[in-house]
Amino acid sequence: MTDTQRIQQYLQLRSEFMGYLYAITRDAELSEEVYQNAAVVVIEKADSDETIRDFRSWAKEVVRRQALHAIRARELAQRHGRAIAPELLEAISETFCEDDSTASLVHSEATAMQKCVAQLPEEKQKLLAMRYEQDATFDEISRRMNSTPTAIQRSLSRIRKMLHECTQRRLALSEGQQ
Amino acid sequence: MSHTNKFTPETEALILGHFDNGLTDQQESELAQQLVTCPEARVRFRTQMRMEGRLHSLGRDRFLTPVAAQQSSAVDAPGPPLEPGFTTVIESSPPRRIRPVFTSWVAAASIILVLTAWALWPSGVNAASVLRQAQLAAHELVDRTYRVTLSNPSDQAVEQKLTLDLRGGSKFVIRPVDGSYIMGSDGTEFWMTRPDGPVWVTKNYRSLAPALRRRIPNQRILGMATSPSEPLLLDVTELLSLIKRKYEIELVSPHGSPEHHIRARLRSEKVNVPETIEFWADADTGVVIKALTHWPNQDRRMLELLNTAELNETWYQYPLHAPDAQVRRL
Numbered sequence: 137m138t139d140t141q142r143i144q145q146y147l148q149l150r151s152e153f154m155g156y157l158y159a160i161t162r163d164a165e166l167s168e169e170v171y172q173n174a175a176v177v178v179i180e181k182a183d184s185d186e187t188i189r190d191f192r193s194w195a196k197e198v199v200r201r202q203a204l205h206a207i208r209a210r211e212l213a214q215r216h217g218r219a220i221a222p223e224l225l226e227a228i229s230e231t232f233c234e235d236d237s238t239a240s241l242v243h244s245e246a247t248a249m250q251k252c253v254a255q256l257p258e259e260k261q262k263l264l265a266m267r268y269e270q271d272a273t274f275d276e277i278s279r280r281m282n283s284t285p286t287a288i289q290r291s292l293s294r295i296r297k298m299l300h301e302c303t304q305r306r307l308a309l310s311e312g313q314q
Numbered sequence: 315m316s317h318t319n320k321f322t323p324e325t326e327a328l329i330l331g332h333f334d335n336g337l338t339d340q341q342e343s344e345l346a347q348q349l350v351t352c353p354e355a356r357v358r359f360r361t362q363m364r365m366e367g368r369l370h371s372l373g374r375d376r377f378l379t380p381v382a383a384q385q386s387s388a389v390d391a392p393g394p395p396l397e398p399g400f401t402t403v404i405e406s407s408p409p410r411r412i413r414p415v416f417t418s419w420v421a422a423a424s425i426i427l428v429l430t431a432w433a434l435w436p437s438g439v440n441a442a443s444v445l446r447q448a449q450l451a452a453h454e455l456v457d458r459t460y461r462v463t464l465s466n467p468s469d470q471a472v473e474q475k476l477t478l479d480l481r482g483g484s485k486f487v488i489r490p491v492d493g494s495y496i497m498g499s500d501g502t503e504f505w506m507t508r509p510d511g512p513v514w515v516t517k518n519y520r521s522l523a524p525a526l527r528r529r530i531p532n533q534r535i536l537g538m539a540t541s542p543s544e545p546l547l548l549d550v551t552e553l554l555s556l557i558k559r560k561y562e563i564e565l566v567s568p569h570g571s572p573e574h575h576i577r578a579r580l581r582s583e584k585v586n587v588p589e590t591i592e593f594w595a596d597a598d599t600g601v602v603i604k605a606l607t608h609w610p611n612q613d614r615r616m617l618e619l620l621n622t623a624e625l626n627e628t629w630y631q632y633p634l635h636a637p638d639a640q641v642r643r644l
Contacts, residue, residue, distance in 0.1 A: 143453045155367025162335040164370060175450050221342040227349035231356045246368055261378060268373030293330045299365060
């Protein structure tokens, strides 16, 4: 596998890895940092002659190790007040590593979700943009929207649930058509 | 909540709450227990993880802001409330950090700051890490449109402007502003056409040049496009790869700048490659927003990012650009 092919493969797994990283760090900036650090490892390995049979599993392990290292460093630096419960960190990592969803399912899911996002009313899209594009906190969003952080959190939860249901519906529909 | 292995709405609430960092210690333990004992909870958590990852990716690439909001002014007109109690509409997104064109005072200020702050340079960012981040960003399957300017201070006739659309390292469409021809690749085949002419298609890009030498209006561009030493014209990934292989690099911009400026100098004297290459990459995303090559004969080629907007897959295929043209395969 060439340097370019390996990087492309790593990039195709970006959302999957970022989802995991966000689940255990709940910090978009740290997730991005870990993802970039893991990319360095992937690029360095691409320069070596090491044979990698299952790239996805191998890359997952690289990401997991980098993430645990970063979380430990963050705890030492006490950048965050409360760390994730150790048993939950372990359960999430196991859930991530045992995920054997096919590439085609992951791709269909991504396409379906993107369509669902596009169908959301504009106000809900704006809320998503503030949270995921601008990394705004609930406090910041609530100030801009003249609301309360709790109301914003509830709204986002509802949007996520809607997106999940819409995505699953679309997937079921496309399976039925095949 | 009891520790059962049944998936309930409460479990889903725990999963969603987790991604908002809104669970108590007790709730985190309950979620961990659910993930260990309930296969359905694991499936739902995985799906949510993937969704969160995608939402962050879409956000990072600025695909979440509704089109209408992007086009609106800084203060939107009031609309229907999102939830009960909401009385105002969200203000539009702040200006994007990717700025296509640099002003000269920014460049001058950068140089002064480099001279004064060099000794205090922090170790977190270095030229190699910027190059790596730029390579990753260039490989992303995101559509980016650049303006390409060819110039030579001692020869006005050389000046030419083109528009280049890129997706990842393999798909592109390039057009001179006069519309005299259009060239592209969908990742598997290369093609070229001009108004009212046929479409020339080949799997071997290099074969386009000799076959078309007499047929196209601007042979010079085609010569550059098909030259292995002219990656800048068509492919940012190749440009960055060339830098990695053959150039010494230094980080020029001061710490904290919104863009990282890299200057690359050729390690050993070679013909037909630029003497120096400079590029500016967005500090957050690594996306190359400007690149400049300097050649021994004073030729300069410049790329400037115009925008990042999703293009239809068919944009990179010739039927869209020459729907009724005769297809000639080489």
